[in-house]
Amino acid sequence: MENLKKTPLVNEYEKYGGKTIDFAGWALPVQFEGIILEHHTVRNSAGLFDVSHMGEISVQGKDVLKLCQHLLTNDVSKLKDNQVLYTFMCNEAGGVVDDLLIYRFSQEDFLLVVNASNVDKDYEWIINHKSDFEAEVKNISKDMCQLALQGPKAESILQKLTDYNLAEIKFFYAKRNVSISGRECMISRTGYTGEDGFEIYTKPEDLVYLWETILKEGESQGVKPIGLGARDTLRFEANLPLYGNELSEEITPLEAGFGFFVKLDKEEFIGKEALVKQKQQGLTRKIVGFEMVDRGIPRHCYEVFKNHENIGFVTTGYLSPTLGKNVGLAMIDINNASMDEEIEIQIRNKKAKARIVSRKFYVKGK
Template identity: 55%
Template structure:
């Protein structure tokens, strides 16, 4: 392998991680095992290296109107130190990226973007900049990010900081928090697992110390190092989309069932609004549904979906859910077939396997 390495690469190897190439990075897919790590996050806590994610700074007099122009969500409604989930869309309504926008103030924001899309996103926002008075900076190479997630995440992190973590509300962040004597760039109550937790942004030089301090502090609580394998099963169970599967240039936020994050009635115009408005006004032909497999097999991304011998769509994500112990998935299908309880066929190894459409809200108690 010759991918890029985060500063924690040697720590992962020392912990016995299985390393895979993901979006050009050599990343841990699992340590002890996907199911054990998944269950640790659901029941105790897990620690993820997500330093491969991108961080783009947007500053300047027009930072707020610029972001409202390129984002589907209403950036003008954010409080200082609040975070919002949003999309950047193409004029045709497909998705450039799904991301988090962190607001420091009206003239200073950070965009946290997917590792696989950093270069594309950087090019896109630079192309849209035009007459806006903004300065863009790609901080990705100098930013390390670790995520501690799970019911015991706050209890563990609180041992290492004097900052009162109860004061950091969901989807808010705090600057310059000290963790075990290390001053971080910021910590946020965010994550990609459906569990309570924090994402910690810091310099490459400080990340190894904080990673090891957290693992030591969380021993009694059952904290485990966790890889990208369970990150995917956790986000999928929690109805969180993955770019390239539930969202893409060819799959709009409305088709993915994420209309809540597209503010068609916000005051400012935004890229893709016209196309998305047309979809909202009755132009949707496909939609994302959840399903449970009734026969044997595991549904995988890309498998075709049929109804009465006619192809009606494809699987976007599918797994044996470690939490529910069932074979479940998401599929993008003809909107006419979306009714709950509707039986469909998933083509697994060229054979149809029965499935039924269920709510995408797989974890009803979360």
Template identity: 60%
Template structure:
């Protein structure tokens, strides 16, 4: 673990038995007790993730709203103060720069949360597109630690450590200056698991103590520390995309099946709008679908998808779903093979395994509205 960044929880991960790997330049735990056990904890009780590797960018100024509206494909202008939005930054050709969360504090004060693998690229893209807007951007990624507490008991656990009434923080809203175990935090009712929960942003100096206090508060509620491994299986089961797999510079949000978050009918222009409007008008030539294997094997990222022996696409993510036991995956396929019930094949090493196109959501989300 030399020459990699360490989060404030690094020593705690070792204390709790975390198996450390390098991920996006950071030393992070892929698992502790085991991926399936941690996955089950999040689905039934609660799990806690160190997501301090994520990037954070402040956007402030009179032109902040107009700048972000031009930058992303969703409609920022519908946001209330302290509301969050999932969206995408796109290139002019419609490909995806990144998917991100936009937190609106006020009309001239926002926080953008971006993927760890894209921090430098994203921030350069933002700065490049500030021209003509009365706005200031600041990359504060190295100053912020982030903890995700996810699962049906997340609120019960966190409520023990704060006087803030967490019932008042609605789904996809946030609250600044929340005292959690003596630390000043920003919390949001968001996550990446399909379960209720909170993302907690605090200073590097406070993060390790907050982590330990939450672990103590959750010891009787089945709280487990959780690693990157189950973070991926959890998001995959509820069809949440991962940049670099379901989204990238060559995959548009429309092709990824995320058109709900692309507002082509708003008056304002945004980067990539013309290309996405054309893509929609012309009709998609390919899209991300769900599939289920009819034989044995694990469909890994990058495996070929076939129809009658001809390549028609590739697997973006595949697992044996911990929650259902099904052998399932997501794949980019030619549009002619994207209908539910379509018969396809997955090339798994030297074996061709039959599969069927099914709904992408393999597990029903359980959010608190």
């Protein structure tokens, strides 16, 4: 663990029973009290995540909108000030360089929040494709840290620590210069769990204080620190993709089932030609949800079969804590992707039966 990157909270993990692992070159907690317990804490109360490993890239200048439209699949021109948008950055073949959030603060001031494993790659990609656009691109990841407070009680807990009315921050909007217990932060109503909640951006020197303050304030409402394990089960149940599983440079957003975030009617963006062609010709594979019929937990990269023929692979699989069922997502041949169709998952040396179901294993409020 000595050579891994660390957030300012690294010494706090052990205090709360955190088990630290290597995640994308970072020393981060996979769990504290246990993945299933932490998962239910977020679904029923609220959980606090250290997500300071995420990357932040500032894009400012006269041509920032044109540059972002060129780089990203979603329509950035629709953004209002302080609004947030989920989008993809694709390569020329339509594969995903990264999935990210873009924040607009003004016509000439945008922020990209990118995956930890892709920060350097993304920054280099943007610089290499900046062309003649008048825009200044800065990797400011070292200057920002991030906490995520997620769950149905997130607002009531955080509201006690700030005079700003958090109800005014709509879903996928942000507010800068908000004081949380005397520390200046940016707050956005975003997250990666399928629950209501906030992502809190702050200075590295304020992170430990905010972590401790939020946990103390929320103790009576059941707030707990949450690790990467539950973060993954939560996002998976809510059908939120993980880069390296459901998305990669070899998987297009259309194949992953996220065509809504690809605006093919935009004038141009990197990868548009390939994605238009893929849509016109029709997909040959897609990601589906499945539920195990036989016993066994599906795992990432397990092979999928139909009538003894290999038709794909599992992208993510778990015993769903909310459903209590063994379920998964798999990239499979389009001809075998109909709802309720029976498939088989190669679990170790045995093929186990499964059936295709909706990918939305969990919907808030249902």
